[in-house]
Amino acid sequence: MTNPPGLMISAPASGTGKTTVMLGLLRALKDDGATVQPFKSGPDYIDPAFHLAAAGRSSFNFDTWAMDEKLLGGIAAKVAGADICIAEGSMGLFDGVATRGQTGFGSSAETALAMGWPVVLVIDVGGQAQSAAATALGFKMYNPDLPFAGVILNRVASPRHERLTRLGMERAGVTVLGALPRRGDLKLPERHLGLIQAVEHPDLEAAIAGYADFLRDNVDLSALRAAARAGPPMAAHPLPKPPAQRIALARDAAFSFTYPHLLDGWRAHGAEILPFSPLADEAPDTNADLVWLPGGYPELHAGTIAAASKFKRGLRAHAEAKPVHGECGGYMALGAGLIDKDGTRHEMAGLLGLVTSYEKRKFNLGYRRAVLEKPMAGFDAGAALRGHEFHYSSILEQPDPALAQVFDADGNAVVQTGSWRENVTGTFFHLITGEAP
Structure with a gap:
């Protein structure tokens, strides 16, 4: 099975804004006429419902700790009919467990490697400027085998802040795909398990449409789509059998x-x-x-x-x-x-x-x-x-x-x-x- 091109939206850590970037990107691409297949790397079971609302297609989890190659291949078959795949990472890009599972340590980097999808790193540049390039360069070089598309700068305070941060990225050889101004209304509501459920959001459709407009105004969607890559073909295997009829x-x-x-x-x-x-x-x-x-x-x-x-x-x-x-x-x-x-x-x-x-x-x-x-x-x-x-x-x-x-x-x-x-x-x-x- 040949996969459509894809990207992994990840970050150095939780709380950098990658979920709002993910939702805005899914909706913006969908509005542009693309059939977008969302995925979630890791065991999170809240985010996929938000992905469905944004993309209009069910989102599936990839989990390289829990899933063997056959199950990963069965889930990868969900890309059928899609023009592009967008996956959202969990925690930081390289965060996983200490002990190898059936196949790996469960990090978003492992998912990106398995699928052949370049990483887009969402970096919170609040409180720094050129120094953010050192973070980006470290993530780019940590595993040279991992394809790296570039970064989206988040929570940019001013045009001067953006210019200084871009200078640092240029010096480090890191592509900047977008710069998002700081906005307090772009945070999804939370409760004790993290995000509220999609069905509980007071106005989810309006929120996602707003994220899409924000992404469209501040991210080079054409460059981002051009950075997507298709990974190696994966054999499609049946998904788990039901426990009853x-x-x-x-x-x-x-x-x-x-x-x-x-x-x-x-x-x-x-x-x-x-x-x-x-x-x-x-x-x-x-x-x-x-x-x-x-x-x-x-x-x-x-x-x-x-x-x-x-x-x-x-x-x-x-x-x-x-x-x-x-x-x-x-x-x-x-x-x-x-x-x-x-x-x-x-x-x-x-x-x-x-x-x-x-x-x-x-x-x-x-x-x-x-x-x-x-x-x-x-x-x-x-x-x-x-x-x-x-x-x-x-x-x-x-x-x-x-x-x-x-x-x-x-x-x-x-x-x-x-x-x-x-x-x-x-x-x-x-x-x-x-x-x-």
């Missing part, structure tokens, strides 16, 4: 984080996905073979979930004979109780004994490798899974047996083992893929 999938503002490649793979293999909303007090379809509760923000809707009697009755009825699985927020909703940040306890479904609390925040972040001790939907005992965990909750009670032995990216055991009871299973990590046997 008919899957009742919770889908609303409280339960929204499922990796797009999984849903695409389930559908491609003929599974029927039956969405329902716990927040609207909807019960899962009684004809479903499996109920799957994704992660999301149940802590922000705990009172509504606790009062959703029809949802909880339907969930319990399903669990009497058929499997239920929850991950992260979905796992918490399957438990006995959830304590919100104000210390109020809300009664959850009670299918597991888990009690979690947000009253005292505990940061849980990182890749996870799990070896199942008990079968779960789609996987036998002994199967090894790859996933990612990101939440701020603490476990107060977990009386049920552990679902798996769970390890971080460096092989250290973690206490968030998941748990099971009869037909119900749950994990704190979001599933990315199962390892090949």
Whole structure:
């Protein structure tokens, strides 16, 4: 399969403005008539929904720590029909884990190398001028094998500031593709997991249109498109198989984080996905073979979930004979109780004994490798899974047996083992893929 040309939008660190640049670029190219395929490097499950809103095409994650060559190739097949691919990096360009995974360390640089896409580095030049060129040059030279398209200067204070910064870049031999003036209204709203969800943005369409106009006024889009390159052909492989034929999938503002490649793979293999909303007090379809509760923000809707009697009755009825699985927020909703940040306890479904609390925040972040001790939907005992965990909750009670032995990216055991009871299973990590046997 021949890939269309692509670029990796990255940065020296988080917080430099690459997401707003990404969204503006996607929309500006789309408005110019290009069919743009967005991607996200790394395990972030919030950004792809913003990419979809900006580009009009579903965005997929590439993850060189969790995914083997076959899965990367299957996801790469999503470029079919696109004129250009634009990927957004995670954290800093070379940031990854300390220990190699199935294929690598999980950095955005690895994704760019695998796909053959040159890097566009978004640099926050606030508080410096010519010195920013040293940062750019360091990133350009750190891995000479990595194609480097140039930089976009962000948060430029004045025409003089831009001129001085460009002089430094010229001396360093770094191409400047654009310079964005400092604007306080170009920051996306955030909450404790980072960006708010796309569906919660008060006026997402207007925001993205504004970003596109801003990019068009301050970035050389023609030069940027000319810098895009096509990587080597990759064999297209099937995406992961579904865990059941008919899957009742919770889908609303409280339960929204499922990796797009999984849903695409389930559908491609003929599974029927039956969405329902716990927040609207909807019960899962009684004809479903499996109920799957994704992660999301149940802590922000705990009172509504606790009062959703029809949802909880339907969930319990399903669990009497058929499997239920929850991950992260979905796992918490399957438990006995959830304590919100104000210390109020809300009664959850009670299918597991888990009690979690947000009253005292505990940061849980990182890749996870799990070896199942008990079968779960789609996987036998002994199967090894790859996933990612990101939440701020603490476990107060977990009386049920552990679902798996769970390890971080460096092989250290973690206490968030998941748990099971009869037909119900749950994990704190979001599933990315199962390892090949």
